[in-house]
Amino acid sequence: MPSVTYVLPDGSEQTIEVKSGLSVMDGSVANNLPGIEAECGGSCSCATCHVYVEGEWAAHYGKASEEEWELLEFLDTVQENSRLSCQLVVTDAEDGLKVTVPEEQG
Amino acid sequence: MSAADEAPVVIVGAGHGGGTLVGTLRQLGYEGPVVLIGSEPDAPYHRPPLSKKFHADELEDPLRPLEFYEEQGITLRLSEDVVAIDPEARTVRLGDDTELAYSTLVLATGAEPRRLPVPGGDLDGVVVLRTLADARVLKDAVHPDKRLVIVGAGYVGLEVAAVARSVGQQVTVLEREDRVLARVASPELSEILTGHHVAQGTEVLTSADVTGFAGDDDGHVRAVVLGDGREIPCDLALVGVGAIPRDELASAAGLTCDGGIVVDAATRTSDPHVLAIGDVTRRPVGNVEELVRMESIPSAMEQAKQAAHVIVGKDVPAADVPWFWSDQFDLKLKMAGLLRPGHAAVVRGDPTTGRFTVFHLDGDVIAAVESANAPKEFMAGKKYIRTRQRVDVTRLADEAVGLKDVVA
Known part of the structure; x- marks a missing residue:
């Protein structure tokens, strides 16, 4: 299974295995990691699963869709590498992915 | 201890x-x-x-x-x-x-779910929707050949109406008040959404007072009965009149x-x-x-x-602006803030395009936002509600003006 590293709001890191085909958000929810709230359950309807995609992985995933970027752009914590983690599907090609979870969601 | x-x-x-x-x-x-x-x-x-x-x-x-x-x-x-x-x-x-x-x-x-205290309310095929078990019943009953009547045009009722209609079911929505979503949406949004449902082939009857359900010999619902004596035939009646x-x-x-x-x-x-x-x-x-x-x-x-x-025993985090969402046909609706009487409504965007927002203003401060397919307006609106940001109402109504440029 691909492993994903989450840098949590308190600065600590957790690396977990995420079943291929699930999202970065799913991995966080299944392992009860703090930070990602996922109010809408992954339907790109809120902005409470916001992460920063680190390093080369940002380019690997590419740009957010227009709808996703509209949800992100008015957040106080938005950055160029901001994504909604419900939209980031993890497969073997994403093994080693690293994301940072900002302190504030929504 | x-x-x-x-x-x-x-x-x-x-x-x-x-x-x-x-x-x-x-x-x-x-x-x-x-x-x-x-x-x-x-x-x-x-x-x-x-x-x-x-x-x-x-x-x-x-x-x-x-x-x-x-x-x-x-x-x-x-x-x-x-x-x-x-x-x-x-x-x-x-x-x-x-x-x-x-x-x-x-x-x-x-x-x-609130039940209707009317004759026939306990017939087979008169259902409510709250639990997964309720939804499984609904799933089995949705079929293009079966007629669905929904009593109550709240968010649950309209969402079910949209799904049922999208799979070709004949759908009638009955609402006691004079508009859909009377308790929970602005008159502006009610009107736009009614138009949208009607355009998709849903029959929407407002000011419709349901006085009973009529059953067949097997004890299954066959019609919803209105106060004026009309009977709306159905194979399934979903009662969605609040909780x-x-x-x-x-x-x-x-x-x-x-x-x-x-x-x-x-x-x-x-x-x-x-x-x-x-x-x-x-x-x-x-x-x-x-x-x-x-x-x-x-x-x-x-x-x-x-x-x-x-x-x-830790400090309780501050509450955020209340919000919720609804999906109806191709409309992704998101609402934030609280609607209160006395607010002025400002529409941004053309409702006929399917992307629009109704802002509700308390003076020059946004108190509530109702948006359809407009995540940016929703997120900006929610933020401005939270920060009590003053806005220029004319610019807010003009889609050509960016949302960062509507602040007063």
């Missing part, structure tokens, strides 16, 4: 509130025992698909994988009812007459209730060892004077987080 302090945190109700709370407690480092009691047979699940995707495979979507509860050391007791609370002894009594002690009790009992908070346990235990369990901004009830979260509560919201009974997942999740902080 007394025995009661070593007793578990007991949560009654395994919906979005209870389901969120157990995870947050562990995230905050709470290591004591936690018991989550739910009356339904299913482990906590996502409720939005019940009305938005009940025809699809995505209907059944657990909040967490089943192994989560064991991994996190949460005792999940499903298909069990709590029948009484003894606040003095700090125990709850279960349906099998056993007692369970608690250190803190969290009531997350939700709300139950009643399940506060009987709290009320019987002497907790302060007022159409819902009264809580403060940290989910505290009138009993120091009992918290309450979710649809069952009447809670403070923003700067509105009266307490409000919210029926939304974000509100339940926010209160779950507050309750977890109270239990571990």
Whole structure:
């Protein structure tokens, strides 16, 4: 299974295995990691699963869709590498992915 | 420590509130025992698909994988009812007459669908929608050859109408008030949405007073009967006329209730060892004077987080602007803030394009936003509500002006 590293709001890191085909958000929810709230359950309807995609992985995933970027752009914590983690599907090609979870969601 | 302090945190109700709370407690480092009691047979699940995707495979979507509860050391007791609370002894009594002690009790009992007290209301085929079991019935009944009548044009009713219509079902929506979503949306949004449903072939009858259901010889509903004598034929009638908070346990235990369990901004009830979260509560919201009974997942999740902080003795995070969402046909609707009489409505965008927003202004401050396919307007609106940002109303109404340039 691909492993994903989450840098949590308190600065600590957790690396977990995420079943291929699930999202970065799913991995966080299944392992009860703090930070990602996922109010809408992954339907790109809120902005409470916001992460920063680190390093080369940002380019690997590419740009957010227009709808996703509209949800992100008015957040106080938005950055160029901001994504909604419900939209980031993890497969073997994403093994080693690293994301940072900002302190504030929504 | 007394025995009661070593007793578990007991949560009654395994919906979005209870389901969120157990995870947050562990995230905050709470290591004591936690018991989550739910009356339904299913482990906590996502409720939005019940009305938005009940025809699809995505209907059944657990909040967490089943192994989560064991991994996190949460005792999940499903298909069990709590029948009484003894606040003095700090125990709850279960349906099998056993007692369970608690250190803190969290009531997350939700709300139950209001029924219509009219003749024929108990016929086969007259249904409500609240639980996964209800949605499975609806899923089996949705068929292009069957006629569906929905009594009550609230968000649940309109979402079900949209799904049923999209699979080719003949759908009639009956609403007692003179417009759809009369309790929960602005007249502007009601009008636009009515047009949208009618354009998709749904029959929408407002000011329709349902006085009964007529059945066939087998005791199955065959029509909904209106006050003027009209009969609307149907194979299934969904009653979606609001929900009643399940506060009987709290009320019987002497907790302060007022159409819902009264809580403060940290989910505290009138009993120091009992918290309450979710649809069952009447809670403070923003700067509105009266307490409000919210029926939304974000509100339940926010209160779950507050309750977890109270239990571990940490500062309770500030409340956010209330919001909720709805999906109807191709419209992704998102609403934030609270609608109150006296606000001025400003429409941004052309409703006929399917992308528009109704802003509700208290002077030059946004109090509420209702948006369709307009996530940017929703997020900007929510932010401006939170910061009480003053805006230029003329510029706000002009889609050509960027949302960062509407501030006054």
